[in-house]
Every structure is written in C-alpha cells, then in structure tokens.
Amino acid sequence: MHCIAAEYNDFQRNVIMPSPPPAELVQRLTQHDQQHLLDSWDKLNPSEREVFLAQLSALDFAEIGSLLAETGTTSADEKPEARARRAAQPRKLVRLPNSPQEMAERHEASRQGEQLLADGKVGIILVAGGQGSRLGFDHPKGMFPIGPVSDNTLFQLLIEQAVARSRRAGVTIPYYVMTSDATHDETIEFFGQHEYFGLDESAVRFFRQGNMPAVDAGTGRLLLAAPGRLAISPDGHGGMLAALQQAQLLDDMRERGVEYLYYHQVDNPTAVVCDPVFLGFHVAHGSEMSTKVIAKRSAEERMGVVVDVDGQTQIIEYSDMPDDVAAMTDDSGELLHWAGSTAIHVFNRELLERLTGGELALPFHVAHKQVEFIDRDGQLQQPKEPNAYKFERFIFDALTHARGALVLEADRAAEFSPVKNASGADSPETSRRDMMALHAGWLRQAGATLPEGADVEISPLYALDADELQGKISAGTEFDGPVNLRE
Ligand code: UTP
Secondary structure, eight states: OHHHHHHHHHHHHHSOOOOOOOHHHHHHHHHTTOGGGGTTGGGSOHHHHHHHHHHHHTOOHHHHHHHHHTTTSBSSSSOHHHHHHTEEOOSSEEOSOOSHHHHHHHHHHHHHHHHHHHTTOEEEEEEOOOOOTTTTOSSOGGGSBOOTTTOOBHHHHHHHHHHHHHHHHTSOOOEEEEEOTTTHHHHHHHHHHTGGGGOOGGGEEEEEOOEEEOEETTTOOBOEEETTEEOEEEOOGGGHHHHHHHTTHHHHHHHTTOOEEEEEETTOTTOOTTOHHHHHHHHHTTOSEEEEEEEOSSTTSOOOEEEEETTEEEEEOGGGSOHHHHTOBOTTSOBTTOEEEEEEEEEEHHHHHHHTSSSOOOOEEEEEEOOOEEOTTSOEEOOSSOOEEEEEEOGGGGGGGOSSEEEEEOOHHHHOOOOOSSSSTTSHHHHHHHHHHHHHHHHHHTTOBOOTTOOEEEOTTTOSSHHHHHTTSOTTOBOOSOEEEOO
C-alpha cells in the first residue's frame, strides 16, 4: 500500500499537470511587463514549477525597475565620472617606509597587530563566491592549481597562511568563507576532501551569498537560463553583508570575541593574510575600515583607485575613471591617482553591524555583459556582444560609511598578483612567475644560492615571510634545481 502511494507521489511530481500559474503571480508579472517568464509554464513538471515559483517570489521588481532606470551608472545619486573629477589623494595614508623612523613605525604596528591576533580579536573573511568567468575554469576559482612547483590550489595557499598565523599567534583564528550558488557545494566538498587544509574545522563557517537576475538590456525583461529557471548570478562581493547577517555570523563573531575582520579575495595567492602591520596600523589610526593599495603601473592599468572625494575615502572603479583624470600627474610627474586597490581590507565588526542594521545599504553597480538565455521559442542564444545588465554590490563601497578609513601602501611584488584572466596580464602565468620571484628573493636574502630561473615555492607552513625563512635556511645553502620547501 505504502509503495503504491509513494509511486503515485512520484508520478504526480513528474507528470505535467494542466494547472495554471497562480493568478496573483500572473498579475504581478503583467504589472511589471514580465509575463514572458510564464511562456513555458505548461511544459514544467510540478517540482520544476515549485522551484520556479520560489525564484519568482523572491524577486523585487520595484528594485530591479529602479536599477534599470539608472543603467550605465551606480544607484548613487551622482554620476561616478563627475565624482572622479573631484578626487584627491587619500588623506589618511601610510606609504611604504622611506626612513628609519617609518621603519620603526612599521615594527611597532607589527607588534600591535601580533598582539591583536594573540588576543583572539581577529577573524578572517575569504570571499569565494565569484563565477570566475574570465579565467574560464569550470570549478570554484579557489580550486584552481596555482602553486608554481606544488600545483597547490588557491584555497590551499591562502588557507595555509591562516593556519601558520594561527600557530604563530597561539590561537585559532575564526575563518568565514563566502560562497554562492555557483560555488557552495563544490567548495564545501573540497574543504572536506582536504581536511580543511589544516584549519580547525570548528572555526570555519561557510555562508552563501544571494543572487541577482540578469535583465535584457533592450527590453528590460528578465532572462531565462532554461524553461522555469531565471538567468541569475551572485550579487557581488558586497552581497557579503546581507549573507553574513542572514547566516547570523555577526553574532558568531561577537560570541567569539572577534573585533576585526581581515578580508581578502580568493584570487590573489600573494595576499598577506592577517598581516600584523596592517592590523596594527588600522587600530593605531582609529580606522573603522582600512584598505591596502599598491602603486599603479600606469594610468591605463585596469584597477580601481582609492581616492578622497569631498573628504571621504572611497574607491573609484577603473571603468568610472575618465582617461584624462586617470592620467593626471603631480609636480614630480607621478600619477595623482596612483593608489590601486588590492581588495584587501580590515573591518571593525561594529561597522559590519551598522551596515547590516537596516538603515544603510551599499548601492548596486550595473554591468553590461554577455549572458546566455533562452528565447521565446525555447532556443538557447549565446550572444557575441553584451546583451544584458547584471547587478552587483561591491564591498569597497563600505568605505564611505566608515568612521575613519586608513589607506596603507603595500609592495606589489610581495603582495599582489591576482589570477583574473586565462592568459596575459593577471593570469596564472604571471601569478606563478611573481610568486617564484618573491620566494627566490627570500632565499637569496637568507644567503642561499640557486640557479637563475629555477622554479621556487615556499609553503606558508614552512615560512610566512623572509624573516621566518632566514631562521630556517643557513647562509651559503646551495640549491641546484627546483625548490619546494614544505613543512
Ligand atoms: P571578481 O570581481 O574578480 O569576479 O572577484 P570573479 O567572479 O572572481 O571573476 P569574473 O569577473 O567572473 O571573471 C573578486 C573576488 O570577489 C569574489 C570572487 O570570488 C573573488 O574572490 N566575489 C565576486 C564573490 O565572492 N562574489 C561575487 O558575487 C563576486
């Protein structure tokens, strides 16, 4: 009897029933000129309809409508290009040390940062929800093999730094990983397969960001990826705020005594995770959000720049920076807007709490992109030109809400070589090359010799920096082939 009932339920789930869509939904879609979404309703089976209804009911058409009304800009009041023209150098700025006194200040900041870590006041946020479309890798980007000798993944290289920092500090540093629908399941499985790369599992929290639908740029209609499935994508790294709140992780941070969050992205294997100098300066300057920058290579380099506009520190995206403003120089011929963003930040937990408290929201940025979709005849279309708008929030917009924003300059060669593209600039090739040059430099600093052009990799678990390496390698050590120093 039970068996027959179960079979009947299966039958019901899989057989297409001639039931019309809910009248309230039809009315809502018609009101917003989105009734095309129901074209394939009759072909969906009951469980597909259920999933589709849930997707549609989560949509905020009023919000999408107002974003569309402002396409080509952010939803902020002023056009970004106009803002860029009023940009000045950030005021609260610590540049690379240039004197014994500045070196001493760095040492003091480092000491303070180490103390914050040892006191258990620091947590880590890794954002790994992006689709990595430019890299064209078929898995979460964190799973990309990047170790120049080991082929270890981005996840592993970054997490081993966190493990090494925890050991040095003598505490477990809480680790928050943002995923998205695009990366969640595979990421969790990957961490499990690798025993969390040595992290204390109880200190790791995964949280999933939200999505935003893609909208046809010509008609303003939402695109379908398949019958009964909207074309959606993650809502940007700024989606972190809502996602942290939804997963109640700000409470988790508070309960663990975490006051500062060290934020970095999954695509920069040379990012220094929990850099004590950065943490120390952040606190010493009474900053609520701090950001690391590097000097741009040229006016044309495609990086967001950190500037002050009307006394407020903020990041202007590359695409929002008019060429003539990007090319402006000071009296000594240096770029005026040289401070390229590395997307490494420190937040006070309290700022994140304020930003999730309901009154403040980060704006959406609109991007004109190529998005695959099915047309009204159910045919898959793969546009060659941008055809749709996508909407993302950027976490760096939190800077404008921070009470005190410090900008710290870092050395590009030591801290910034992201993996964005499949080839050319910011690709696996350049990132591996930069990592090898950095680590070869550490070895030579320690007095070791190695053949010119030898492949070199030093695991963070072996040495986190040149100083630590110096304590482990005796001067005069000769390496004659590829070097892969591991614990
Ligand atoms: P990017 O802005 O470079 O985007 O992300 P991406 O998705 O990795 O790559 P493209 O643009 O599709 O080629 C910078 C960092 O922000 C994270 C990414 O995982 C990466 O660590 N990110 C980006 C998110 O976590 N969520 C997002 O919605 C977007």
